[in-house]
Amino acid sequence: MAVGGASLTISDVWSGANNIAALAELRSAEIGAAYAHHFFLPGVLNASFASVFPLGGGSFALSAGSLGYHGYTDSHIGIGYGRSLSNVFDLGAQVNAIRLNIGPGYGSKTALVGSIGALFMPNEHLRLGVLVYNPTRTSLAAFGDERIPTRFSVGASRQGGDKVTLMAQLDKDLQYPINVSAGLEYQLLDQLLLRTGVSTKNRSFAFGVGLKRKAWALDLTQHWGQRLGFGAACSFGYRFSSKGRSK
Amino acid sequence: MLELIAERQETEEFDLTTVLDQVQYLYEHPLNINRADRLQLQFLPFLDDFQVQALLDHRKNTGRILSMYELQGVEGFDLRQIEIMAPFVRLGSNEVGVLKWSQVKSGGAQEAILRTDRFLERQRGYGIDNGYVGRPERLYARYRFRYADHISAGVTLEKDAGEPFGGPGLPLGFDHQSGHIYVANVGHLHQLAMGDFQAQFGQGLTQWSGMAFGRSGDIMRIKRSARGIVPFTSADENAFLRGGALGLRFDAFDVTAFMSKKRVDANVDIDTIKGEEAVRSFQRSGLHATRSQIDSKDAVGETIIGGHARYQHSSGGEFGFTSIYTGYQWPLLPPEKPYQRFSSRSRDLLVSGFDYQCMYRNFLFFGEASLQWGAGVGTVNGVLVSLEKGVGISLLHRYYAASYQVPMASPIAEGGASNERGIYLGLNSKFNDRWSLNGFIDLFTFPWLRYRVDAPSDGLEAMVQLSYRPNRSWSIYSRIRFETKGMNGSQASVTYPISERSKTSCRLHWQCDMGESLSLRGRIEWSVYTHSEQYDRGMLLYQDVIWKPPFPVNYSLKIRFAVFDVEDYSARLYAYEHDVLYASSVPAYYGRGCRFYLLYSHSVSKWCTMSARIAQTYYSDRLSNGSGLGEVSFPRRTQVKLQIRFKL
Incomplete structure (x- = not known):
C-alpha cells in the first residue's frame, strides 16, 4: 500500500495477493492481517488475512479478504503455490473463489478466478515481475456477458545499496486506463522502515512506516488522493521460525 | 555547463543573465573552496545542500583541501562531479584575508559588452x-x-x-x-x-x-x-x-x-x-x-x-x-x-x-510561512533526504490561499503564489557510473477560479528521465514529461464546462565529444497535446555541431540545423540554443519548417572577443509568419546579432 501499489516484486506474506511467484523466496511460515479504509469513504473498507507455509522447493499461501459493506460485498478465499525453477526465476499460480454480494434483493454470485505470476532476478540488484490476473476471463453472469476483469501487470524493483529499494509498476485492467505506480522503501534504522509511493489511478500519494521487532511486523500507511482525500491502512505480520527471511 | 542549467528550465522564455553571469565569472575567476563560505558554495550551480555541508564538515575536520581528488573521499562527491566542478573552483589558501585597496585595484575584473x-x-x-x-x-x-x-x-x-x-x-x-x-x-x-x-x-x-x-x-x-x-x-x-x-x-x-x-x-x-x-x-x-x-x-x-x-x-x-x-x-x-x-x-x-x-542527519527540512495582513496566508514546507550514496528524494507541500496576493512572492508554484495547493515528490537515483534515473510528480489543486478556468480545477505534472553515460565522451538521455490541467472547454452554455488539457512530450538527446575540438549534440522530441478528444502532434529533430579548438586557436563555431513539424502552437516544443555570451535563447518551435543558426566567436586579442550569430526559421506550411504588428509577409524569419566583449 505504502509504495503506491508497486508491489509486484516484493516477497512477503502478502505475495499471495501481489505476485504469487514471489512466495518462492520465503523460507518460513508467516501469518498476516490487514485492514484498510480507502480514502475514508463509507463502505470502502477492506479486511484481509494471509498465511504462508514453506513446502518442498516453494511455499503455499492461503488467503482471504473482504471489501465493502452490507449493500455491496466482494469477498474471496484463495490458495496458491509458488516455487523457484532456477536461481533467477520463480513461478507461481493461485486460485481464488470470489463471492460478490449486492444489496438486499439482488443476491450473490460466486466465481473461480486464477492468476499466474513470474519473478525474474537477473542480478542481485534487480527484480522483474509479471502477473496475469484472470487470464480465463471468468464469466460472472450471462446477462450482458458480465465477466471478472482481466488485469496484466509488469513491475521492476531495484536495490542498489542496503538501504533503499525502488519499485515501479504498470497495471492494465481491461476496464480502466493504464495505472502507473512507483514507490520507495528506505531502511532508516534496523527496525524502522519508511515508505512512500505514488499512483496515477486515483492520483494519490502514500506514506508509511514499518516497524519490525523479532518475529513481529507492523505497517502503518496514510494515503491521500487529489480528488478523494485521505485514507489509511495497517497490517500485522508474525513469523514463526526465524531461519532468516530472504528479503 | 551553461547548457546544463538552461536545459533544466527549457520550458519558457526565461532570463538567464544572472546565472550566466555568475558561471562565466566563476570560469574566469574560479572560487577558492578552501575559503568560500556556505552562501558562496551554495551558489555553485552544481552542488546541492548536502554536498555543501559535507564539504564544510570535511574542511573543518581535516583542514585545507590539497587536491581535487581528495574530494572523492567526501560524501556525495564522485569523479564525474569533480570533473564538472573542476573548471570553476580552485584550491587556494584558507586564511581569511583583509580586503585591501591595492588588491581590489589589481585583482578586479572589468568587462564591457x-x-x-x-x-x-x-x-x-x-x-x-x-x-x-x-x-x-x-x-x-x-x-x-x-x-x-x-x-x-x-x-x-x-x-x-x-x-x-x-x-x-x-x-x-x-x-x-x-x-x-x-x-x-x-x-x-x-x-x-x-x-x-x-x-x-x-x-x-x-x-x-x-x-x-x-x-x-x-x-x-x-x-x-x-x-x-x-x-x-x-x-x-x-x-x-x-x-x-x-x-x-x-x-x-x-x-x-x-x-x-x-x-x-x-x-x-x-x-x-x-x-x-x-x-x-x-x-x-x-x-x-x-x-x-x-x-x-x-x-x-x-x-x-x-x-x-x-x-x-x-x-x-x-x-x-x-x-x-x-x-x-x-x-x-x-x-x-x-x-x-x-x-x-x-x-x-x-x-x-x-x-x-534545519539539517538532521541526512534530512534537510525547510520552509516558509507568510501572512499578508488583512488578506490571506501562504505556506511552503519541504524536506530533502539523501537516502544512500547516489539516491535522494525531495518532498514539498505548498498552500497559498486565494486571498494571498503578494506581487513580490515567487515560491515554487504551478500558477503563481496564490490560489493553489500542491504536493511534489521527486527522486534522484544514480545506479552506477553509467546509469541514472530521476523524476518527479506534482499534484496541484486550484480551489478558486483562474483566468480562463471558470470553476475550481486541478492537475498533475510528472517527469521521468533516464540517462546513460557509457564513457567520458558519450552521453544519452531520454525524458518523458506529462502535464494535465483543467481548462475551459470550447462550448459555453451558461458557463464553460471544465475539460482536461494534457501535453505529453518524449525526448531522446545525445551528446558526443569527438576529440578535443569537435562536439556533436542532437535531439529528437515528440509531443502530443490532447483536449476534448482532439490531438495535436509535434516533432522536432536537430543536430548541433560545435567546433571549439583548444587554446592557440582563437575562434569557435557552433551550428545547428533543425526540422520541426508541429500541428498547433499548443503542442510546441522548446529547445535551448547557443547564443553570444550572456544572451540566452530558448525559442518555441511550432508550425512546419526548418531552422538553422550559426554562431562564430573570434578572440581578437586577450581582452577583446567578437561574436556574430545568424539564425533563420523557414516555414513550409505558411506564406507569412508571426501575428499582429510582428507579422512578416515572408515564410521565413532571420535574426542577426553582433557582440563585442572587452575584458580587463
Missing part, C-alpha cells in the same frame, strides 16, 4: 500609424567592475526592438537603464547596495526578485538558497528594486533593510465611483515600442520597504523573519471578474514571513 541584433525581414508594425515607434534594432551595452564577491559596480543600457532611441524622456537614448554599486563581506558589513539590486529571502514566499528555479529535472533545487541582496545586472525591466539596501552581520546573526522607489508600467484608469485614478493592470513585458506601451510606461509609483533578520547556525540550520511593505501611488482596481474576486484592491499591502531550514 556592446551588442545589437535585429530581424532582417520587415515586420508589419514598422512605418505605419499605431505601429512601432522606433527602429527594429535592439541595442545593448553594459559595463561591470567586479572583485570576487566583495565589490561590484556596473551600468546596463538597453533599447528593445521597435523602441524609440532618444527623444522625450530618454536623455541617454536607451529605454532601459540600470546601474549599481555593491559591497559585501567586509567586516560586519554583510551586503550594501545602491542603485538597482535584487532581494531574495527564505523560500521566496514573501520576497524574491530575480531568477528562481522551478520544478525541474534537478529535484534538489526545489529548495531555494536565498542570497539576500544581490546586484542587478540583467536587462529584465521588472525584476529589480531601485534604491538602497544595507545588511549587517554579527557572528551568527544578520540583519538587512532595504528601500526601493521606482515607477512601474501599468494601465491607469479613472475609478468612476471615487473619481480618482486607479490601476487596472500591470504591464510586465518591459516593451515600450508602440504608443499604448509608451503611454503605460512608468505610469504608477511603487514604494517597497523591507527588512530581514536571520540566525544561522554552523550545522546548516537557520531561521529568518521577513517583512515587506509595498505601496502604490494609486489604488488597484482590477476588473470585476469572478476569477479576480480575491485580487488585491487596496493601494498598499504588508506581508510578514517566517522561514527556516
